[in-house]
Amino acid sequence: MKFAVIVFPGSNCDMDLLWAVKDIMGVEAEYVSHNETSLAGFDGVLLPGGFSYGDYLRCGAIARFSNIMKEVVRFAEEGLPVFGTCNGFQILTEAGLLPGTLLKNSSLQFICRPVPLKVVNNDTKFTSEYEKDEVIHLPIAHGEGNYYCDDETLAELKANNQIVFTYEEEVNGSLENIAGIVNKQGNVLGMMPHPERAVEKLLGSEDGKKFFQSMIKNFGKVTV
Amino acid sequence: MYFVKVYVTYKDSVLDPQGEAVKGAVHKLGFVEIEEVRIGKYFEIKVAKSERPVEEMIEEVCDKLLANVNMETYRYEIEEV
Numbered sequence: 596m597k598f599a600v601i602v603f604p605g606s607n608c609d610m611d612l613l614w615a616v617k618d619i620m621g622v623e624a625e626y627v628s629h630n631e632t633s634l635a636g637f638d639g640v641l642l643p644g645g646f647s648y649g650d651y652l653r654c655g656a657i658a659r660f661s662n663i664m665k666e667v668v669r670f671a672e673e674g675l676p677v678f679g680t681c682n683g684f685q686i687l688t689e690a691g692l693l694p695g696t697l698l699k700n701s702s703l704q705f706i707c708r709p710v711p712l713k714v715v716n717n718d719t720k721f722t723s724e725y726e727k728d729e730v731i732h733l734p735i736a737h738g739e740g741n742y743y744c745d746d747e748t749l750a751e752l753k754a755n756n757q758i759v760f761t762y763e764e765e766v767n768g769s770l771e772n773i774a775g776i777v778n779k780q781g782n783v784l785g786m787m788p789h790p791e792r793a794v795e796k797l798l799g800s801e802d803g804k805k806f807f808q809s810m811i812k813n814f815g816k817v818t819v
Numbered sequence: 820m821y822f823v824k825v826y827v828t829y830k831d832s833v834l835d836p837q838g839e840a841v842k843g844a845v846h847k848l849g850f851v852e853i854e855e856v857r858i859g860k861y862f863e864i865k866v867a868k869s870e871r872p873v874e875e876m877i878e879e880v881c882d883k884l885l886a887n888v889n890m891e892t893y894r895y896e897i898e899e900v
Contacts, residue, residue: 696889
């Protein structure tokens with residue numbers, strides 16, 4: 596399996612992501628610039644955290660119009676895996692690949708700490724290695740992670756079992772403590788927490804490893 | 820040439836924590852009569868005359884870029900200059 600880690604101006608978790616999948620999980624991965632127009636040869640896309648285009652206008656709003664995003668949308672429509680963490684999640688909602696939006700944290704503070712999360716749906720290709728309702732600890736680092744959608748969208752998310760991760764405590768004001776969701780087709784997942792920053796005991800948690808193990812096992816040609 | 824003013828604001832159903840914080844400060848200034856503050860965005864846009872109707876262009880730009888219709892609404896004023 597070969598991952599593309601997309602690099603936007605202002606991305607700052609691209610190195611963490613590449614390191615997590617390549618050095619820890621042992622699969623191929625390469626950086627792909629926002630200016631590129633092709634994802635030929637890749638089996639999965641990872642959208643990193645950071646502050647793409649300075650978060651100008653709204654988080655992820657400008658990144659959505661970069662060259663590579665047309666190709667990411669095509670990739671997603673073809674059923675190939677696309678994962679966005681933090682700013683990557685914000686970009687996925689702005690691009691219309693995931694429903695809802697991320698508002699400013701209710702506390703107005705930038706929150707940077709590990710948080711307990713529940714894997715409420717392990718029946719996805721991103722979370723199959725976790726137990727159902729397993730509580731894991733992943734770091735968050737965001738100012739705008741307050742998930743919001745209208746009632747109709749929320750009902751749809753629930754009906755289709757699209758809510759994947761929830762915070763175990765009130766963190767940022769997110770609707771129903773939603774931390775991560777998947778699209779209806781099950782191949783695009785966005786979450787505010789950072790699994791790539793929790794893949795080694797030295798970092799305080801290895802709970803993110805099963806996330807990438809699930810992706811590689813279910814989407815990849817190589818088993819870990 | 821057209822001069823267009825676009826106002827993007829949160830939908831009523833969306834909580835605006837920044838507006839709430841500003842309201843708190845306004846109350847500390849002594850203006851307790853001020854019941855609500857909501858923060859939005861304001862754009863000034865200059866558009867050259869062309870065959871494309873200016874309203875259509877502005878609405879498309881708002882829908883696709885300036886506003887996130889999940890959480891925001893917009894209104895605009897067009898002035899011929």
